[in-house]
Amino acid sequence: MTHRSVQVILKGQAKLEFEGLERIVGEQWARGILNSPEQQLLKSIKQARDMLKLNPNYGDSVPKEQIPIHMDVSNLFVVDLNRDWRMLYTLVGDQVEVLAFVLNIVDHPTYDKMFGYRKK
Numbered sequence: 001m002t003h004r005s006v007q008v009i010l011k012g013q014a015k016l017e018f019e020g021l022e023r024i025v026g027e028q029w030a031r032g033i034l035n036s037p038e039q040q041l042l043k044s045i046k047q048a049r050d051m052l053k054l055n056p057n058y059g060d061s062v063p064k065e066q067i068p069i070h071m072d073v074s075n076l077f078v079v080d081l082n083r084d085w086r087m088l089y090t091l092v093g094d095q096v097e098v099l100a101f102v103l104n105i106v107d108h109p110t111y112d113k114m115f116g117y118r119k120k
Contacts, residue, residue: 004093006053006100014087014102018045037083044081045105051079052100056091068114071103084108 010018021042028036051058059077067076073090081087088104088111106114 006056008049008052008089008100008102010102012103014105017105018042021045040082041085044085045087048079048081048087049102052089056093056100059087059089062088062115066115073103076103078111081105086111 021038024038025036025042028039033039048058057077059079062076062078064075067073071088071090075090077089077091079087079089084107086104086106086108087102088106089100089102091100104114112118
């Protein structure tokens with residue numbers, strides 16, 4: 001049995017959001033703020049990333065017919081983060097390596113809009 005390595009790569013909007021969040025959290029720590037919504041979200045993203053390294057199928061699979069066309073992916077998974085945030089990712093792989101590309105980190109209203117959900 002061959003062990004498959006898993007890389008988690010943040011791309012596009014997800015990379016920008018993550019880097020911005022790291023910058024904000026760093027500034028908060030420098031000011032002595034040790035617990036904030038931004039820090040909780042960053043921790044949640046890092047935990048999800050670690051879970052993806054252990055199990056690339058960690059998130060919930062989005063049915064193919066619900067994948068937004070503009071995302072241009074053949075598979076899509078969603079992971080619930082804290083405080084109504086979602087992380088969307090796709091898997092690209094071969095026999096040796098699975099790449100989990102994190103495509104978006106979005107709040108719940110943005111997620112609902114992307115998938116055409118309406119408020120009740």
